[in-house]
Amino acid sequence: KGLRVQDKGFLNTAVIRSGITYIDGDAGVLRYRGYPIEQLALKSSHLETAYLLIYGSLPTNEQFKFFESEVMRHSVMHADAEGFFRSFRYDAHPMSMLTSAFAMLGSYYSEANPSLQGQRLYTQGNAASLATMDRQIYRLIGKATTLAAMAYRVRQGRNFVTPPTGLSYTGSFLYQMDHLSEENYTPNPVLEKALDVLFLIHADHELNASCTTVLQTGSSLVDPYSAIAAGCASLYGPLHGGANEAVIRMLISIGSPQNVPAFIEAVKRREKTLSGFGHRVYKTSDPRSFIVRKTADEVFKVTGKDELLETAMALHDAAMKDEYFIKRKLAPNVDFWSGLIYRAMGFPLDFFPVLFAVPRVVGWLAHWRQMMLQEGGVKIWRPRQVYVGAGKRDYVPVEERE
Numbered sequence: 001k002g003l004r005v006q007d008k009g010f011l012n013t014a015v016i017r018s019g020i021t022y023i024d025g026d027a028g029v030l031r032y033r034g035y036p037i038e039q040l041a042l043k044s045s046h047l048e049t050a051y052l053l054i055y056g057s058l059p060t061n062e063q064f065k066f067f068e069s070e071v072m073r074h075s076v077m078h079a080d081a082e083g084f085f086r087s088f089r090y091d092a093h094p095m096s097m098l099t100s101a102f103a104m105l106g107s108y109y110s111e112a113n114p115s116l117q118g119q120r121l122y123t124q125g126n127a128a129s130l131a132t133m134d135r136q137i138y139r140l141i142g143k144a145t146t147l148a149a150m151a152y153r154v155r156q157g158r159n160f161v162t163p164p165t166g167l168s169y170t171g172s173f174l175y176q177m178d179h180l181s182e183e184n185y186t187p188n189p190v191l192e193k194a195l196d197v198l199f200l201i202h203a204d205h206e207l208n209a210s211c212t213t214v215l216q217t218g219s220s221l222v223d224p225y226s227a228i229a230a231g232c233a234s235l236y237g238p239l240h241g242g243a244n245e246a247v248i249r250m251l252i253s254i255g256s257p258q259n260v261p262a263f264i265e266a267v268k269r270r271e272k273t274l275s276g277f278g279h280r281v282y283k284t285s286d287p288r289s290f291i292v293r294k295t296a297d298e299v300f301k302v303t304g305k306d307e308l309l310e311t312a313m314a315l316h317d318a319a320m321k322d323e324y325f326i327k328r329k330l331a332p333n334v335d336f337w338s339g340l341i342y343r344a345m346g347f348p349l350d351f352f353p354v355l356f357a358v359p360r361v362v363g364w365l366a367h368w369r370q371m372m373l374q375e376g377g378v379k380i381w382r383p384r385q386v387y388v389g390a391g392k393r394d395y396v397p398v399e400e401r402e
């Protein structure tokens, strides 16, 4: 007779068993494969953590060297992709470009397409199937930075840069973004490390909207490029990965600390949203926000303080002691501070969600791989609805309609 219970926004629906990321929202705990995020941020690197998230354990030295060289080797893009990027309007949002680019990438690799190679391409778990899956993982992680840098440079009318050899993942990314023509250009090591930490803490966050989208899309057994493109589209929204951009736009609109009380009142009247606050899972604090704040201090030592910092701090302090936010357990999330770092580092404002999407490719792939290899095979994600529309009625020709 149809379903009667609706779980709007999936507040209480678990769709998968997962061993990847653990979150205790009440205690403000985040662990990747059991390791606390604070330890990883301090001691690991984005690529080592990527291996951990995808394959389940920290790599040996040899495993890491192999993984890193495969990812970096696959960062080079086919020259034809230049024409693709040049086809966008001069003011295209970089997230539109990145989303399209991931889908475009799928057209390059017919070996990755279950529609051509057989629908059990990724679900068999044998050596050939795992190797095909690994290659797509290296490619997607390797090329994510290259596609992002291409989206950045095309808008500035600059030539594209071939990924260099011998630099770290974030070092190579910064090089591709900013390299002009000097012979011995090297990215600033403090900024390279800071970006690596930010990438690491953005790498996964279990079943957020974009990861769910990747799995939902992947559950039809489509190729991983299409699934990642779908995840990227989901992340773009201002309630999710677009929040770091929205925070800065909000701070600019507030203008100065004196205007903070009026803004807070507008939020309480529901005329505005306090971007960078609140989270579906964290109800005390987002542990990533502390790491971001510490990273901000390191970055500001190099770049100087951002002029919006004072307004951000005034807004943070005002919200943290206001009954409206306390009652609803709204605390700063990862996006509240991260935009200030990206701004200080000189990234354009609309590029901030890209800096969220690039590292999140890792988490999306970890979940996609886990789902492809889960016991009992993949079940297509097909939720049900509570139907509230019209009962049966007969078609009326247009001339007889009132």
Ligand code: CMC
Binding pocket: 009, 205, 208, 238, 239, 240, 241, 243, 267, 272, 273, 274, 275, 276, 277, 278, 279, 280, 281, 328, 330, 333, 334, 335
């Ligand atoms: N500003 C003002 N009020 C808020 C906010 C906010 N940022 N967040 C939640 N509330 C209110 C909301 O109106 C509701 O009030 P009431 O109970 O009176 O109707 C109450 O707090 C509970 O919020 P909710 O909307 O039911 O929470 P949710 O779990 O559905 O939404 C959220 C979570 C992150 C979408 C939401 O907190 C939000 O819109 N935050 C701002 C956008 C943002 O910073 N997003 C980044 C999230 S962290 C990075 C990521 O994973 O993407």
